[in-house]
Amino acid sequence: MNEFPVNSSLRGPAALDPDSRIAVERAVAELRRACLVFLCDAEAAKGPGYLLLSAENADHEALAALHQHGQDQGTCLLLTAPRAQALGLDSEANTPLALDCTGLSLEEIVQLANPAGDSKALALHNRDSLAARIRPFPQLSAEAALELTKLARLLPAAVMQPISQRPDGILSVSPSQIQHYRSTAALMLKQVASAEVPLLGAENTRIVAFRPADGGREHLAIIVGSPRNDHPVLTRLHSECFTGDLLRSLRCDCGDQLRGAIEAMTAEGAGILLYLAQEGRGIGLVNKLRAYRLQDQGADTLEANEALGFDADERIYEPAAEMLKHLGYTRIRLLTNNPEKVADLARHGITVEDRVTHSFPSNGHNEAYLDTKARRFGHMFEI
Structure with a gap:
């Protein structure tokens, strides 16, 4: 059997330059390591932005670092529209939702992000108390943050902290870089x-x-x-x-x-x-196992994926x-x-x-x- 030639004439141009692509890939690796990432406009990498931490990988040390840089003011938990709706919260289609994290424990944050977790049932989980925590958040930045967690094959939920400038030693990435990454990688x-x-x-x-x-x-x-x-x-x-x-x-x-x-x-x-x-309609093996657990509790395939915060098919x-x-x-x-x-x-x-x-x-x-x-x-x- 002969080798199959690469038909390069059929390939389109990459949507991202190499530096931008690498910035997203490094940010993905940082999130998987439970490290912080700085999300800001590419033209103002030293200016104001948001510190981003994967909710799934949040631990006491990481949350302490987040609050240290941001003085623990304005910290929000970002959830996708499907996850917000699964919690009984009103959310426009495809519009992420931000919840004020003030006073929430680490266990409560993780439980809000992961319905298939092992945490005990929380009294916090009622619609009225959660609805009172809803805060405005820039949609483009929210979508980019949640997309980055998906690229990292983590639950699509992020803890966000506004800060005035990027701290030394923390990787920076912009919403536009994240937005165009998938198509670039495919090409x-x-x-x-x-x-x-x-x-x-x-x-x-x-x-x-x-x-x-x-x-x-x-x-x-x-x-x-x-x-x-x-x-x-x-x-x-x-x-x-x-x-x-x-x-x-x-x-x-x-x-x-x-x-x-x-x-x-x-x-x-x-x-x-x-x-x-x-794997798992694009959510990965770990999240597929989480979805199976929800299915064992009565959800169907679509409902389980959405309860985890994913689209029905990723x-x-x-x-x-x-x-x-x-x-x-x-x-x-x-x-x-x-x-x-x-x-x-x-x-x-x-x-x-x-x-x-x-x-x-x-x-x-x-x-x-x-x-x-x-x-x-x-x-x-x-x-």
Whole structure:
């Protein structure tokens, strides 16, 4: 099997310059380490702004540092609109909400951010007392802060402290840099390795690895046979699922979809399965386990994701489109029951000439999950 050339002419320009991209990546790393980040306008990196701390990673030491720099005035807990609504608070669609943190303990802050945590029930958690804490907050800065926590694969909640200038030794990043990061990273995928990997039932298979700009987890193209690029190739976009793909969990249908796609491609003689590093509809494995806990308490998949503060589906498919372009394919037949994949690929320059049915029977454990996918996400199941 021949190497697949990179079709660089199909790639658009990066939205961020290298320094801005690196600033976001370093800020993400700092948040994951429970460190502070300074959020301010890029043109005024020494001027006023906000100290930002991930609510999930907040501890007594980090909160003390935050208050030391800001004199403990105006500290707010930022929540996404879905999380605010799950707490019974009025919030406009897609508009973050800020709660005054004055008098709140660390445990209370963490509990407000994480409904799947182990904290004891708090008397604070009633609608009227929380509503009295709502404070105005600049929307652009709030959206950027919460997006940064998502990029860090943490719960989308942040503790914010206004300060007059950036303290020495704390990384600075701007809302505009954060806003344009995802599209930039998608355009900067780099092919880093490829090898022939015979699979059970699909011995003529090659795997090509693409690394994102932040050096994070790679996306994989699993190429069965030798697909021609002069007519539509059978393709599957498969978001990784550790529990379903590897452990064969019965809570979902992901393992069936993965193995079924490879079987279909083998039967046809060729195909491309893009294995995308966006576990749990893009919220990550840890947050997926938190969502499972909420589902065990009665929430469905969509409700659990929103209770954690995420959108119903956080996945993006621009990286998949870029991978196909790298490999020299722009026309496909897509194995999917999700119409959003068809629409999103089209927005990014991939022509989906046919949606190929890709559904599997329930297994006695995933009926509610499949029902939610059909009823609330619009998936089209044809068994």
